Amino acid sequence: MNVIEVQHLRKQYGAVTAVADISFTVKKGEIFGIVGPNGAGKTTTVETLIGLRKPDGGTVQVLGFNPQTDASELRQRIGIQLQQAAIPNRMKVWEALDMYATFYDHTVPWEPLLEQWGLAEKRNATFSKLSGGQKQRLFIALALLNDPEVVFLDELTTGLDPQARHATWDAVRAIRDQGKTVILVTHFMDEAQELADRVAIIDKGQVVALDTPQGLIDGLGGNNRVRFTSQNGFNPEDLRPLSGVTQIEQQGKQVIVHGNGALLVNVVLALSQQNFIPTDLHSERANLEDVFLSLTGRTVRV
Amino acid sequence: MQAVGKMTWIELKLKMREPIGVFFTLVFPLLLLFLFGTIYGNEPTPFLGGHGSVDNSVPGYIAMIIGTIALTGLPVVLGEYREQGILRRLQVTPLSSTAVLGAQISTYIVLALFGTALVVLSGMMVYGLAVPSAPIAVLLAIILCCISFFSVGFLLAGVMPTANAAQAVGMALFFPMLFLSGAAMPQEVLPDALVNFSQLLPLTHVVNLLKGLWFGEGWDVTAVVVLILMFIIATILSAKTFRWE
Known part of the structure; x- marks a missing residue:
């Protein structure tokens, strides 16, 4: 009704x-x-x-x-x-x-x-x-x-x-x-x-x-992110062939890997094979903020 | 009706919590009564047309109460109610706009009558103030004066952009009238030119109307016509200019 x-x-x-x-x-x-x-x-x-x-x-x-x-x-x-x-x-x-x-x-x-x-x-x-x-x-x-x-x-x-x-x-x-x-x-x-x-x-x-809200977030496709701080000699592009990765973004020393599926596990395994264990590595879920950004190209709060 | 009654009652309580408003509507007229009562007493004198000073002043003090509320109280409070979103909150209830404004008007009428009662009873008890020869007519006249002057207050609240602006303009209108109309001091002390000029001031007609009825001289027709015309014009204009937000 x-x-x-x-x-x-x-x-x-x-x-x-x-x-x-x-x-x-x-x-x-x-x-x-x-x-x-x-x-x-x-x-x-x-x-x-x-x-x-x-x-x-x-x-x-x-x-x-x-x-x-x-x-x-x-x-x-x-x-x-x-x-x-x-x-x-x-x-x-x-x-x-x-x-x-x-x-x-x-x-x-x-x-x-x-x-x-x-x-x-x-x-x-x-x-x-x-x-x-x-x-x-x-x-x-x-x-x-x-x-x-x-x-x-x-x-x-x-x-x-x-x-x-x-x-x-x-x-x-x-x-x-x-x-x-x-x-x-x-x-x-x-x-x-x-x-x-x-x-x-x-x-x-x-x-x-x-x-x-979940429907909107799912509609984004790649809806997970893994974020960590890079170190000298590490090339983030090495992660691109991994299963589930859709995009790799660098903000200064910060690396943000966008993707879906078992993104976190795949990234951690790949990094540990290179003997690189970033202490600040964490996974972020996409949120409505990201939905708004992808729909309008702008953030909500200026 | 229950809503209007409740709102009037609570608004009256709010007025009593406002020290400046209480002073000017309730205390200040009493101060003038006691000040000039102590100085001049209430013996009849030819200078005041055979009336005592207190008898001659009290109708003016009532006019002062009505004028203060209408020009320096009501427009400022309504301006603040608009600026703070108080009117907006009331507007989204089932209560009609008429009921909201009606409650405001009845609040201020009760307040004016309360101020009047204080000054009249004090005058009677302390200085033997003459009882009006037609008390019901005086009461009706006070209500007419209130409604007429309050409509100007609503107009001021509508056309002035802010509460501060309404306060400034209200005071600029009120204070010259207060001293020239015979409300705060007898017109007998003013030069003829000023007395003639004062016929253009609405508050003068309030004083004339109330004095006439108090002294048993009947209704001052000019004053009644002026006050009714002012009410009609101000109400038509404020219906066009009043803003809820």
């Missing part, structure tokens, strides 16, 4: 095309990642899905509603965490939940939400006194107040330290495990790879790839 259907969405801001042509569907109960560099059109796409922007072309349906004409009914049934959103600095945590609860026809009690999201001790703290991670957890709690069927999370972990990021990832999985559909918008490729069941990679207002 499709929870979201987007067909040929287009959105212009004056002369700037934010979204050129985007189509995708989201299934019930999945974490659907929308990834791409800043300015790719991710946020505009989400803003159209929640009825904040009027599309210039194409059609959008969320839970069977047209977000433009049925915004109020739709928002009763979705939860939203937005980039650049806030509550007043002097508002207390419990006041925010208490107030937002009156905006919805159907809500879950907010005290257990505070417990669940580790904010019970902060219930009387004002918004300005919360850490970045606590603010994000409060926004998640606000997004879950109405027991939504679909939860939109836009750049959830931007600005968080690594520990808070990992805690937030667990939180997103917990939301999905409650049977909710999650739309996860992020410019962090590792986040999408870690969390998403399926990923749409967006660049310059278009979907350039859409699959499971």
